[in-house]
Amino acid sequence: MEQVGFGIIGCGAIAPIHAQSIAEIAQTRLVAVADVVEASARKLGAAHGAEIYTDYRRMLERKDVHAVCLCVPSGMRVEIAETCAQAGKHILAEKPLEVTSERIDRLIRAADRNRIKLGCIFQYRFAEDPRLIRQAIDAKRFGRLVLGDAYIKWYRSQEYYASGAWRGTRRLDGGGVLMNQGVHQIDLLIWFMGPVKRVTARTSLIGHKGLEVEDLACALLEFENGAMGSIEGSTAIWPGHPARVEVHGSDGSAILEDGKLRFWRFKNEAEEDAVLQARLKEDSMIGSGASDPVGGLKHEGHRRQIEDFAQAILERRAPAVDGREARHAVALIEAIYKSAETGEPVDF
Numbered sequence: 001m002e003q004v005g006f007g008i009i010g011c012g013a014i015a016p017i018h019a020q021s022i023a024e025i026a027q028t029r030l031v032a033v034a035d036v037v038e039a040s041a042r043k044l045g046a047a048h049g050a051e052i053y054t055d056y057r058r059m060l061e062r063k064d065v066h067a068v069c070l071c072v073p074s075g076m077r078v079e080i081a082e083t084c085a086q087a088g089k090h091i092l093a094e095k096p097l098e099v100t101s102e103r104i105d106r107l108i109r110a111a112d113r114n115r116i117k118l119g120c121i122f123q124y125r126f127a128e129d130p131r132l133i134r135q136a137i138d139a140k141r142f143g144r145l146v147l148g149d150a151y152i153k154w155y156r157s158q159e160y161y162a163s164g165a166w167r168g169t170r171r172l173d174g175g176g177v178l179m180n181q182g183v184h185q186i187d188l189l190i191w192f193m194g195p196v197k198r199v200t201a202r203t204s205l206i207g208h209k210g211l212e213v214e215d216l217a218c219a220l221l222e223f224e225n226g227a228m229g230s231i232e233g234s235t236a237i238w239p240g241h242p243a244r245v246e247v248h249g250s251d252g253s254a255i256l257e258d259g260k261l262r263f264w265r266f267k268n269e270a271e272e273d274a275v276l277q278a279r280l281k282e283d284s285m286i287g288s289g290a291s292d293p294v295g296g297l298k299h300e301g302h303r304r305q306i307e308d309f310a311q312a313i314l315e316r317r318a319p320a321v322d323g324r325e326a327r328h329a330v331a332l333i334e335a336i337y338k339s340a341e342t343g344e345p346v347d348f
């Protein structure tokens with residue numbers, strides 16, 4: 001196989017970003033798309049010259065579909081993924097991989113059993129700047145890690161939640177600002193700071209009506225390495241701000257906004273620091289979801305991740321963000337919800 005044939009399941013808001021990315025990668029080709037709403041499949045399929053299906057199981061019968069992008073609502077993935085895995089199709093799912101760690105474990109087991117690749121979109125990990133922070137942590141440039149924070153201060157209108165019956169529901173969205181919007185920054189935070197030992201949290205619904213999930217959350221984190229940190233998230237803040245992830249150590253600090261470095265200083269300066277500091281004000285390659293769920297997004301992060309996933313299939317290696325890696329953020333968010341519900345700290 002020289003080219004990986006992709007099918008997309010779920011042709012809603014995020015699907016065009018996948019289709020555009022697949023079209024731009026030499027080793028990938030969009031073969032077919034599937035959606036239970038025929039008009040949605042038709043619109044995406046027509047734009048990319050892909051075959052159209054209303055039953056994804058028919059699409060899986062095609063031998064030229066080697067992998068699927070799973071762009072259905074978050075809590076609908078596992079049943080569909082089990083069918084895809086049984087059909088021998090590799091699976092690249094949108095974030096969060098599923099809405100509970102239990103359901104994620106089912107997905108991982110299905111992938112292992114059927115020997116297919118399982119990946120989860122966390123496109124911020126494919127921007128250059130988060131990788132620079134990860135490398136600086138590995139090189140011990142921050143000294144001792146002291147504080148690590150994620151701030152998701154976004155705006156989502158009541159109409160946004162009304163735009164899909166699954167949005168804002170416990171069963172299919174899995175949670176509110178943390179599980180849906182904040183999962184990207186929470187994934188980055190754990191990638192940088194390492195495992196969390198204990199979490200204490202509060203959540204609330206303050207700016208929207210009729211949601212089963214939070215639009216406001218604060219969590220205090222204690223990491224295994226002794227550092228502390230906080231997560232603050234809301235979708236009830238107008239006009240919404242760039243999402244921030246901060247890493248602070250005894251010897252240096254870095255701050256990301258929408259996956260782009262805004263601050264980068266170390267006690268022991270290196271030659272490359274000046275080059276980085278000169279481009280601190282450049283635009284984010286991911287774009288901003290602060291007030292616009294998908295319109296504010298650029299596709300470059302998805303393109304890089306889908307390319308990595310296709311190469312993982314061709315080279316028979318693991319993708320950069322596999323199922324086990326993607327599970328950490330969901331497990332932490334679950335612990336935050338549990339702490340908010342019980343009023344007690346939750347230990348890992």
Ligand SMILES: NC(=O)c1ccc[n+]([C@@H]2O[C@H](COP(=O)([O-])OP(=O)(O)OC[C@H]3O[C@@H](n4cnc5c(N)ncnc54)[C@H](O)[C@@H]3O)[C@@H](O)[C@H]2O)c1
Nearest residue numbers: 010011012013014034035036037071072073074094095164
């Ligand atoms: N990576 C990112 O930055 C990002 C951004 C937006 C959304 N997402 C994720 O993408 C997923 C989808 O979000 P969205 O905003 O595109 O939702 P959406 O509601 O716009 O689209 C979901 C689509 O899935 C279809 N669908 C439902 N059940 C199906 C089935 N059984 N078979 C085929 N199609 C089916 C629906 O008809 C709909 O068209 C969510 O998990 C969300 O978290 C990720």
